[in-house]
Structure formats: structure tokens, C-alpha cells
Amino acid sequence: MNNKKKKSSSKIWLKRHFKDFYVREVHKNKIRSRAWFKLDQIHNKFNIFKNNNIIVDIGCSPGSWSEYALKKIGSQGKIIACDISFMKPIFGVIFIQGDIQDICTYSLILQKLKNKKADICMSDISPNISGHAVIDIHKSISLSTAALNLSIKILSKNGVFITKIFQGENFNMYYQLIKKKFSQVKIYKPHASRFKSREIFIIAKNIKE
Template sequence: MPVATKKLRSNRAWIERHINDPFVKRSRQEGYRARSVYKLIELNDKEKLIRPGMCVVDLGAAPGSWTQVVREKLAGKDGEVRGTIIAMDILPMDPIDGVTFLQGDFREQEVADKLTEIIGDKQVDLVLSDMAPNLSGIAAADAARSLLLNELALEFCLEHLKDNGVFVTKVFQGSGFSQYVETLKKHFKTVLTRKPEASRDTSAEVYMVAKHIKKR
């Protein structure tokens, strides 16, 4: 079968699955920007991650569904944000009231420095990372790119997260996964692996929830 025909059939299958996805339908009904929102909602329901007054950094935020949830959880009765929300992504993101957004590549030092500048002298309560590289289809290369983002997010946490803060990051099971988990355990007192219902069964992704940094 020609490659183009295979790709066309694959695209059609993805579109059909996407249209019929109950989380896609629900996200549209409830006004969220992406189905991935239900991954964070489930994680938050189980782990009680987000509370008013927090400083939250959302890495890999676009299109902004996770940031929408953070804003909802930090909002007071008057609708105003009680706390600080900083979101960043390499892609543009439509504004969300009360959220500071930085567009840039987290792998670039200039962008990381700008994020540090925005945070200022605040200590961060919660770091969320739903970052993922553009996938090439070459497993080893994709795993390496993904792992680099995980490692950079961890470095960011060790610099900015409060001692009792929480780090939530998407990790793809495969090459380097077990080593990364061991690194998390070296730096955090509690490390949990979670697979939210909204994560597709065919996906190798899991979410690591790391709590309470050990003595630095």
C-alpha cells in the first residue's frame, strides 16, 4: 500500500476517533479548550493540588485548558484570582483573565531567564508540566526529546518550588522513564504515578506527582 494512502487512512481514523471521543464532546459543552483538561481535573480531585492563594506555573500550557482549571480553582466569589498564575508555551495562547502568559521555547536559556524574571521573588506552590515535543515517529528520538523537557522542568522546580510544593509532569513510558522516576525520588519525599481516565489507552503517557522536596 502506498505511504500516502496509509497516512490518509490514519488521519481519517484519528479524526473519527476525535469526533466520537466523549472527553472532546464534554470539553466543548463545558467551555474548555481541550479534552486534556479532564486529566488535570482528575489529578486535582485525587491529590487536592490547587488551592486559593497559590502561585502556580503551567508549563506547556497552550491552548490553555489546564490554565482554565487553575484559574477556576484560584478564583474568589467575586471571580478575581486569589494567587498568581503564570503560563508558558512555545505556541501562542489566547489570553485568560488574571493569567500572565509567556510565549517561548522552554529549552532556550533566554526564555527560562524571562520566566524567572516574571516569577520574581515568589516561591512557587505548584508546577504543572504537560509539555511534549513534536513527535517524529522515531521512538528513540522522541523519548530523548521528551526526557529533556522533563529534566528541564525538574531543574526549574528545584530552583523555584517551595519545600512543600508539588510538581506534576507528563512522562512517556519508554527509554529513560525508570531513571527519571528514580531521579524524582532522589529529590522528592513522595512520588506517585497516575494514569488519568482521559489519557488514551494507546498512549504511553503517565503523570508523575512529586511532593515535598527533600533537603537541598
């Protein structure tokens, strides 16, 4: 692609980007990212958050999900957020910088839970996007599987697991794996997700015995 075509493509992308309703709302309301609206739509659909919930937020950076959940659970609730990337502090949220595939990170999460079970484990985790669908989907499945395994260990029996996943190869295998672990499993694509995006969300409730 020559320079003129690159500049033209960039201009088109920027024009579409700033015409996007959710992008405008992010700037208008000083929200960390459009992911805030995705979680809002998930909550409105499935009534996820309750007062005093204990929440573990995986792949939390830049912090929109923790920011949203904090307003829903009240001052007696608790949020432990984790990401391999740094997250700008949110008052009332405990942040752990680390890889959830690392046993040390898992141990830190358990330490912060203080022998209590979480009510919600939510994962907006995503790999660094390469642009190659097969590679990106494989990485996404791997990270989401790690999030699922963690959720099984830390959630209460009636807990809720929310995870983002990319549609494609092995998606059905991952979906079936979640169905083996939880008694209620739903698939949902919020309006705030871009139309062309492969991302989709799975909401699972009640761990099976």
C-alpha cells in the same frame, strides 16, 4: 500505503476521534483541549490546588491547564504560563512565550514571580511528535528534565511538581531522579489519557533538603 487505504484509515480515525467522550465534552463545554480533564482527574485524586496558590505552568499552550487552575486558586492566586508556542490570552494568566531551556525564559519567570516561591510547578510539555518512539521519548525526557530542574529552583519546600512523561527507555532513570529530589512521588494515568497513549503523569511533593 495507497490513496484508498489512506482515506479509509483517516475515516476510521475521525470516527473514533469524534466518538471519544472527552473530545465531545471539549466541544460541548468549549474547553481548549482534553488536557483539562486530565488535570481535573489529577486534582481529584491528589488534592493539588488551594486558594491563593502561585503556579508556574510549563508547556501551557493551548491553555487548558491554566484555564482549569485559575478556577481553583481564587482571585488572589497567580499563574505564570510559559510555552515556546503562542497561547491565546487567558484573563488573569501571565503568559511568557519562550523555551524553558533558555536562560532568558528562566529569568523572565523569576522576574514575574517577584522573589516569591511557587506552590505548584506543572508541566504538560511535549516535543513535536515524529512518530518514532525512541526519538520522541528521548525528546520528552530532555524537556521534562528541564522542567524538573526549573521546579527545584522555583518551588517552595512543600511545593508540588506535576509532569507528563512518555513511558519507555530512560523513564525509570527519570523517575528515580525525581525521587531523589522529592520525598513523595506518585505515578498516575488519568482516564482522560487515551488508552494507547504512552503518556503518564508524575506527581511529586515536598522538596528534599
